[in-house]
Amino acid sequence: xxxxxxxxxxxxxxxxxxxxxxxxxxxxxxxxxxxxxxxxxxxxxxxxxxxxxxxxxxxxxxxxxxxxxxxxxxxxxxxxxxxxxxxxxxxxxxxxxxxxxxxxxxxxxxxxxxxxxxxxxxxxxxxxxxxxxxxxxxxxxxxxxxxxxxxxxxxxxxxxxxxxxxxxxxxxxxxxxxx
Numbered sequence: 509x510x511x512x513x514x515x516x517x518x519x520x521x522x523x524x525x526x527x528x529x530x531x532x533x534x535x536x537x538x539x540x541x542x543x544x545x546x547x548x549x550x551x552x553x554x555x556x557x558x559x560x561x562x563x564x565x566x567x568x569x570x571x572x573x574x575x576x577x578x579x580x581x582x583x584x585x586x587x588x589x590x591x592x593x594x595x596x597x598x599x600x601x602x603x604x605x606x607x608x609x610x611x612x613x614x615x616x617x618x619x620x621x622x623x624x625x626x627x628x629x630x631x632x633x634x635x636x637x638x639x640x641x642x643x644x645x646x647x648x649x650x651x652x653x654x655x656x657x658x659x660x661x662x663x664x665x666x667x668x669x670x671x672x673x674x675x676x677x678x679x680x681x682x683x684x685x686x687x
Contacts, residue, residue, distance in 0.1 A: 509665045516664040516672050518578040519552040520544050521571045525584035525594050526645065527558045536583040539647045543654045549662065552576045559585050564597035572601075572636035578675060579662065580638060584645030586629045594642050595629045602633030602640070609641065609657065616656040617649065637678040639671060 522544070524537040531537070537554060544551050553571065557563040564585070571577045585594030599605070609632035617625035628644045630653070643653050664672040 513665045515548055517549045518662055518672060519550045519576045520579045520581060521553040521577045523567055523582040524556045525559055525564055525582055526556060529556055535647045536645050536650045539650045540581055547659055559591040559593055561593050561597040564594055565601060568598060568640060572638035577638060580640045583643045583650055586642060586644045587627060595631050598640060598642055599631060601635045604634040606632040612657055613653055616652050620652060
């Protein structure tokens with residue numbers, strides 16, 4: 509951490525993908541929301557949608573088009589059962605994939621749950637200049653991803669680099685030729 513840099517809060521939206529959860533019993537969403545607030549970021553919105561590609565895409569696309577949302581974190585739907593469709597819904601929306609997220613997530617997860625980590629298809633990418641992180645639907649996986657990856661990478665003081673410092677440049681390709 510760099511003491512010379514100020515903390516810069518970012519706007520985060522949390523989406524739980526589930527056919528059975530409600531806001532009251534969604535422990536994974538609650539875990540993420542608590543950690544977001546504890547870190548000093550802004551929880552811009554929170555929603556639950558069913559395990560349905562179109563519903564997932566619509567909610568995430570709407571958030572990525574909002575000026576208030578810098579980051580979308582989803583939880584749920586990353587397994588192998590027939591209803592697990594979150595990666596299939598969101599990866600086609602990615603302008604750029606973040607392959608390193610999955611690698612680091614699995615490394616952290618393996619320390620906690622061993623080889624069972626391979627049953628998750630956690631992924632991440634950029635969609636409309638917004639970071640999108642696709643996490644498994646367990647509170648433990650959400651804690652691991654937040655504590656081990658997202659919290660430091662969403663802190664401007666984290667060195668040698670972090671996502672917050674590049675956020676202003678994510679849309680630079682859109683500005684070329686406008687001068």
